[in-house]
Amino acid sequence: MAFCAWLVAPVTIASSRPLDEIQxxxxxxxxxxxxxGKTALSLAxxxxxxxxIVSCDSVAVYRGxxxxxxxxxxxxxxxxxHHLIDEANPDEPFTAGAYSRRARAALQEIAAxxxxxxxxxxxxxxxxxxxxGLFAGPERQNELRERLRQTAEKRGSAWxxxxxxxxxxxxAENIHANDTPKLIRAIEVCVAxxxxxSEVLGREDLARDPLTGFRLLRIGLNPPRGALYERINxxxxxxxxxxxxxxxxxxxxxxxxxxxxxxxGYRQALAVVRSEMNEEAAIAAAQQGHRNxxxxxxxxxxxxxxxxxxxxxxxxxETVRAAMSAVDAAx
RNA sequence: GCACAGGUGGCCGAGCGGUUAAUGGCAGCAGACUGUAAAUCUGCCGCUCCUUGCGAGCUACGGAGGUUCGAAUCCUCCCCUGUGCA
Numbered sequence: 001m002a003f004c005a006w007l008v009a010p011v012t013i014a015s016s017r018p019l020d021e022i023q024x025x026x027x028x029x030x031x032x033x034x035x036x037g038k039t040a041l042s043l044a045x046x047x048x049x050x051x052x053i054v055s056c057d058s059v060a061v062y063r064g065x066x067x068x069x070x071x072x073x074x075x076x077x078x079x080x081x082h083h084l085i086d087e088a089n090p091d092e093p094f095t096a097g098a099y100s101r102r103a104r105a106a107l108q109e110i111a112a113x114x115x116x117x118x119x120x121x122x123x124x125x126x127x128x129x130x131x132x133g134l135f136a137g138p139e140r141q142n143e144l145r146e147r148l149r150q151t152a153e154k155r156g157s158a159w160x161x162x163x164x165x166x167x168x169x170x171x172a173e174n175i176h177a178n179d180t181p182k183l184i185r186a187i188e189v190c191v192a193x194x195x196x197x198s199e200v201l202g203r204e205d206l207a208r209d210p211l212t213g214f215r216l217l218r219i220g221l222n223p224p225r226g227a228l229y230e231r232i233n234x235x236x237x238x239x240x241x242x243x244x245x246x247x248x249x250x251x252x253x254x255x256x257x258x259x260x261x262x263x264x265g266y267r268q269a270l271a272v273v274r275s276e277m278n279e280e281a282a283i284a285a286a287q288q289g290h291r292n293x294x295x296x297x298x299x300x301x302x303x304x305x306x307x308x309x310x311x312x313x314x315x316x317x318e319t320v321r322a323a324m325s326a327v328d329a330a331x
Numbered sequence: 332g333c334a335c336a337g338g339u340g341g342c343c344g345a346g347c348g349g350u351u352a353a354u355g356g357c358a359g360c361a362g363a364c365u366g367u368a369a370a371u372c373u374g375c376c377g378c379u380c381c382u383u384g385c386g387a388g389c390u391a392c393g394g395a396g397g398u399u400c401g402a403a404u405c406c407u408c409c410c411c412u413g414u415g416c417a
Binding site: 034057058059068069093094095096097098099100122123124125126129132133134135137138139140145174175176177178179180181185189197201208259260262263264265266267288289290291292293296299300303 | 357358359360361362363364365366367368369370371372373
């Protein structure tokens with residue numbers, strides 16, 4: 001598939017340049033912590049450069065999870081085509097792999113239309129799965145996971161760690177004995193692949209498959225921490241005021257206590273639905289969770305290669321100008 | 332005013348004569364992260380210095396004294412908070 005965009009798209013994008021400068025189409029990756037203004041900036045860039053938005057958000061992929069995921073509104077989505085939003089129901093587990101495949105397909109299609117793909121992302125793993133790919137190891141095995149999860153509950157995660165130590169010593173060294181989910185996945189891979197995960201990771205034929213056929217321009221939003229935290233607080237309160245608890249009540253009634261409702265904001269709203277917390281406490285907890293999350297996101301994004309960092313919020317004129325000139329320069 | 336219960340590091344909260352700069356938790360900061368990732372996990376966390384060491388010095392458990400070789404821990408007085416009685 002990748003070659004399609006390679007062959008078709010550059011013709012028009014590079015039409016104003018000499019033929020020997022023909023190059024793959026550009027894709028903009030907009031990254032930054034929650035509430036940094038990615039949506040606003042994505043719309044501004046999209047309208048200026050003829051773009052389409054590819055969301056990179058592990059919660060916005062779920063239908064019905066609108067308020068809590070700060071999904072672009074219907075009005076915003078009417079301004080430009082949006083992709084990878086409402087891809088699954090909350091009771092259908094979505095994964096980084098599924099995201100990567102669908103997002104890549106979306107990128108090809110957009111480029112084939114001669115439009116500019118703008119990936120707008122807060123989910124680091126999804127973004128990396130898109131750009132770097134995932135190793136070609138086994139996907140999740142639900143039955144095996146369930147067994148391992150029960151083992152962890154009964155005997156503690158250290159037991160899983162010892163198990164992994166036998167199956168794959170190098171991998172065990174890289175996963176902390178307390179990190180149950182990662183231990184489970186590693187053991188799952190070893191068992192399903194019938195060989196150590198570290199070996200699978202190292203094999204050429206199973207290695208990551210990086211995205212090809214695009215030139216990537218990464219634009220990172222890095223607003224001042226204090227101001228970001230304030231914005232997060234305001235946005236969280238606004239979510240509850242807009243009816244997050246009701247949205248959550250509806251999702252719970254329809255899908256049950258699914259994993260997706262563990263997401264920030266929903267987890268707290270759920271506590272209100274269940275009368276385990278009053279709304280005021282839930283808001284405070286959600287704000288705290290989002291602040292912590294924003295910090296983790298920055299830790300992840302700092303490792304992204306070649307990011308064109310902008311110090312402000314996406315909605316600020318100066319930021320928009322800086323981002324536009326970055327895109328101009330890349331084109 | 333009397334009687335109880337309390338005042339501990341940014342917050343909550345243990346400790347109740349000595350391995351206590353003071354268990355925990357939270358917040359904060361830094362980090363990890365290959366198919367549930369808005370998940371999960373790790374480190375640091377009074378101040379200063381250096382030869383960065385289970386290093387040295389300083390400051391710290393409401394305030395002031397006292398007892399003791401030694402006090403956040405015991406005693407006295409004072410200040411403040413909560414509850415009950417007046």
